[in-house]
Amino acid sequence: MAAPTLDEAMKRLEVALGLLEASISRRLDADTRRGGLETELQLMQDDRARLAVELDGALTRLHRFEAATDDVSRRVRQAIGAVETVLAQAGQLVTEEG
Template sequence: MNDGQTIDAAARRLTQALDALEAAVERRHEADRTEAGLAAQVQALGDDRARLADDLDTVSARAKSLETANRDVIRRLDLAMQSIRNVIEGGDR
Protein backbone atom coordinates (compact mmCIF):
# COMPACT_ATOMS: atom_id res chain seq x y z
CA MET A 1 0.00 0.00 0.00
CA ASN A 2 1.43 3.38 -0.94
CA ASP A 3 1.15 6.63 0.96
CA GLY A 4 -1.80 7.85 -1.15
CA GLN A 5 -3.79 4.71 -0.47
CA THR A 6 -2.95 4.82 3.22
CA ILE A 7 -4.13 8.41 3.46
CA ASP A 8 -7.35 7.59 1.55
CA ALA A 9 -8.05 4.62 3.84
CA ALA A 10 -7.40 6.77 6.92
CA ALA A 11 -9.68 9.49 5.53
CA ARG A 12 -12.47 6.93 4.96
CA ARG A 13 -12.07 5.59 8.49
CA LEU A 14 -12.11 9.14 9.85
CA THR A 15 -15.26 9.93 7.85
CA GLN A 16 -16.94 6.76 9.15
CA ALA A 17 -15.92 7.59 12.71
CA LEU A 18 -17.24 11.15 12.35
CA ASP A 19 -20.52 9.82 10.88
CA ALA A 20 -20.85 7.39 13.79
CA LEU A 21 -20.12 10.19 16.25
CA GLU A 22 -22.69 12.45 14.59
CA ALA A 23 -25.30 9.67 14.74
CA ALA A 24 -24.51 9.06 18.43
CA VAL A 25 -24.84 12.78 19.19
CA GLU A 26 -28.19 12.90 17.37
CA ARG A 27 -29.44 9.87 19.34
CA ARG A 28 -28.39 11.56 22.56
CA HIS A 29 -30.19 14.79 21.61
CA GLU A 30 -33.31 12.78 20.80
CA ALA A 31 -33.08 10.99 24.16
CA ASP A 32 -32.73 14.37 25.90
CA ARG A 33 -35.80 15.71 24.06
CA THR A 34 -37.74 12.59 25.00
CA GLU A 35 -36.66 12.92 28.63
CA ALA A 36 -37.72 16.57 28.69
CA GLY A 37 -41.08 15.62 27.19
CA LEU A 38 -41.57 12.92 29.78
CA ALA A 39 -40.63 15.32 32.57
CA ALA A 40 -43.25 17.77 31.29
CA GLN A 41 -45.85 14.99 31.20
CA VAL A 42 -44.97 13.93 34.75
CA GLN A 43 -45.33 17.55 35.88
CA ALA A 44 -48.71 17.83 34.14
CA LEU A 45 -49.86 14.58 35.74
CA GLY A 46 -48.78 15.87 39.15
CA ASP A 47 -50.71 19.09 38.58
CA ASP A 48 -53.79 17.12 37.48
CA ARG A 49 -53.51 14.88 40.53
CA ALA A 50 -53.34 17.88 42.85
CA ARG A 51 -56.36 19.48 41.15
CA LEU A 52 -58.32 16.23 41.31
CA ALA A 53 -57.44 15.81 45.00
CA ASP A 54 -58.75 19.33 45.69
CA ASP A 55 -61.91 18.57 43.70
CA LEU A 56 -62.38 15.34 45.62
CA ASP A 57 -62.02 17.16 48.94
CA THR A 58 -64.60 19.73 47.84
CA VAL A 59 -67.05 17.10 46.62
CA SER A 60 -66.56 15.01 49.77
CA ALA A 61 -67.32 18.04 51.95
CA ARG A 62 -70.41 18.79 49.85
CA ALA A 63 -71.57 15.17 50.11
CA LYS A 64 -71.15 15.27 53.89
CA SER A 65 -73.13 18.50 54.05
CA LEU A 66 -75.91 17.01 51.92
CA GLU A 67 -75.93 13.88 54.06
CA THR A 68 -76.37 15.99 57.18
CA ALA A 69 -79.15 18.02 55.54
CA ASN A 70 -80.83 14.80 54.39
CA ARG A 71 -80.82 13.41 57.94
CA ASP A 72 -82.30 16.68 59.21
CA VAL A 73 -85.06 16.61 56.58
CA ILE A 74 -85.88 12.99 57.44
CA ARG A 75 -86.05 13.88 61.13
CA ARG A 76 -88.34 16.84 60.42
CA LEU A 77 -90.58 14.75 58.16
CA ASP A 78 -90.85 12.09 60.85
CA LEU A 79 -91.85 14.76 63.38
CA ALA A 80 -94.37 16.27 60.96
CA MET A 81 -95.88 12.86 60.17
CA GLN A 82 -96.10 12.06 63.88
CA SER A 83 -97.82 15.40 64.50
CA ILE A 84 -100.30 14.68 61.70
CA ARG A 85 -100.99 11.21 63.14
CA ASN A 86 -101.56 12.75 66.56
CA VAL A 87 -104.00 15.28 65.09
CA ILE A 88 -105.84 12.55 63.15
CA GLU A 89 -105.97 10.25 66.17
CA GLY A 90 -107.20 13.14 68.32
CA GLY A 91 -109.97 13.86 65.82
CA ASP A 92 -111.12 10.23 65.81
CA ARG A 93 -111.90 10.29 69.52
Protein backbone atom coordinates (compact mmCIF):
# COMPACT_ATOMS: atom_id res chain seq x y z
CA MET A 1 0.00 0.00 0.00
CA ALA A 2 2.96 2.29 0.30
CA ALA A 3 3.24 2.40 -3.50
CA PRO A 4 -0.14 4.11 -4.14
CA THR A 5 0.64 6.72 -1.50
CA LEU A 6 4.00 7.45 -3.13
CA ASP A 7 2.33 7.66 -6.56
CA GLU A 8 -0.28 10.05 -5.20
CA ALA A 9 2.43 12.17 -3.59
CA MET A 10 4.37 12.29 -6.87
CA LYS A 11 1.21 13.34 -8.76
CA ARG A 12 0.48 16.07 -6.22
CA LEU A 13 4.10 17.20 -6.47
CA GLU A 14 3.87 17.33 -10.27
CA VAL A 15 0.62 19.32 -10.06
CA ALA A 16 2.19 21.68 -7.51
CA LEU A 17 5.28 22.15 -9.71
CA GLY A 18 3.06 22.81 -12.72
CA LEU A 19 1.13 25.45 -10.77
CA LEU A 20 4.39 26.96 -9.55
CA GLU A 21 5.78 27.14 -13.09
CA ALA A 22 2.55 28.72 -14.34
CA SER A 23 2.66 31.23 -11.49
CA ILE A 24 6.29 32.10 -12.23
CA SER A 25 5.47 32.50 -15.92
CA ARG A 26 2.56 34.85 -15.12
CA ARG A 27 4.76 36.83 -12.76
CA LEU A 28 7.50 37.21 -15.38
CA ASP A 29 4.92 38.30 -17.95
CA ALA A 30 3.46 40.82 -15.50
CA ASP A 31 6.94 42.17 -14.70
CA THR A 32 7.68 42.49 -18.40
CA ARG A 33 4.41 44.32 -19.04
CA ARG A 34 4.98 46.58 -16.04
CA GLY A 35 8.46 47.36 -17.29
CA GLY A 36 6.97 48.22 -20.67
CA LEU A 37 4.33 50.39 -19.03
CA GLU A 38 6.94 52.13 -16.90
CA THR A 39 9.00 52.82 -20.03
CA GLU A 40 5.92 54.13 -21.83
CA LEU A 41 5.03 56.31 -18.84
CA GLN A 42 8.55 57.75 -18.78
CA LEU A 43 8.35 58.50 -22.50
CA MET A 44 5.00 60.23 -21.99
CA GLN A 45 6.43 62.28 -19.11
CA ASP A 46 9.40 63.26 -21.27
CA ASP A 47 7.02 64.27 -24.08
CA ARG A 48 4.93 66.27 -21.62
CA ALA A 49 7.99 68.12 -20.35
CA ARG A 50 9.15 68.84 -23.91
CA LEU A 51 5.67 70.06 -24.89
CA ALA A 52 5.52 72.27 -21.80
CA VAL A 53 8.81 73.92 -22.80
CA GLU A 54 7.57 74.37 -26.37
CA LEU A 55 4.28 75.83 -25.11
CA ASP A 56 6.14 78.30 -22.88
CA GLY A 57 8.23 79.37 -25.88
CA ALA A 58 5.14 79.71 -28.06
CA LEU A 59 3.40 81.82 -25.39
CA THR A 60 6.46 84.05 -25.09
CA ARG A 61 6.51 84.55 -28.87
CA LEU A 62 2.76 85.23 -28.85
CA HIS A 63 3.15 87.92 -26.19
CA ARG A 64 5.97 89.53 -28.19
CA PHE A 65 3.84 89.38 -31.32
CA GLU A 66 0.89 90.94 -29.51
CA ALA A 67 3.13 93.73 -28.18
CA ALA A 68 4.55 94.34 -31.66
CA THR A 69 1.04 94.33 -33.15
CA ASP A 70 -0.13 96.86 -30.59
CA ASP A 71 2.88 99.06 -31.35
CA VAL A 72 2.30 98.85 -35.12
CA SER A 73 -1.39 99.60 -34.65
CA ARG A 74 -0.56 102.67 -32.56
CA ARG A 75 1.91 103.90 -35.18
CA VAL A 76 -0.56 103.35 -38.01
CA ARG A 77 -3.20 105.36 -36.12
CA GLN A 78 -0.64 108.14 -35.61
CA ALA A 79 0.29 108.07 -39.30
CA ILE A 80 -3.37 108.20 -40.30
CA GLY A 81 -3.85 111.17 -37.97
CA ALA A 82 -0.82 112.92 -39.47
CA VAL A 83 -2.03 112.28 -43.03
CA GLU A 84 -5.51 113.56 -42.15
CA THR A 85 -3.96 116.68 -40.63
CA VAL A 86 -1.83 117.28 -43.72
CA LEU A 87 -4.83 116.71 -46.00
CA ALA A 88 -6.97 119.02 -43.90
CA GLN A 89 -4.28 121.71 -44.03
CA ALA A 90 -3.88 121.18 -47.78
CA GLY A 91 -7.64 121.47 -48.20
CA GLN A 92 -7.62 124.74 -46.31
CA LEU A 93 -4.84 126.04 -48.53
CA VAL A 94 -6.78 125.11 -51.64
CA THR A 95 -9.91 126.75 -50.25
CA GLU A 96 -8.04 129.91 -49.22
CA GLU A 97 -6.32 130.14 -52.62
CA GLY A 98 -9.51 129.38 -54.52
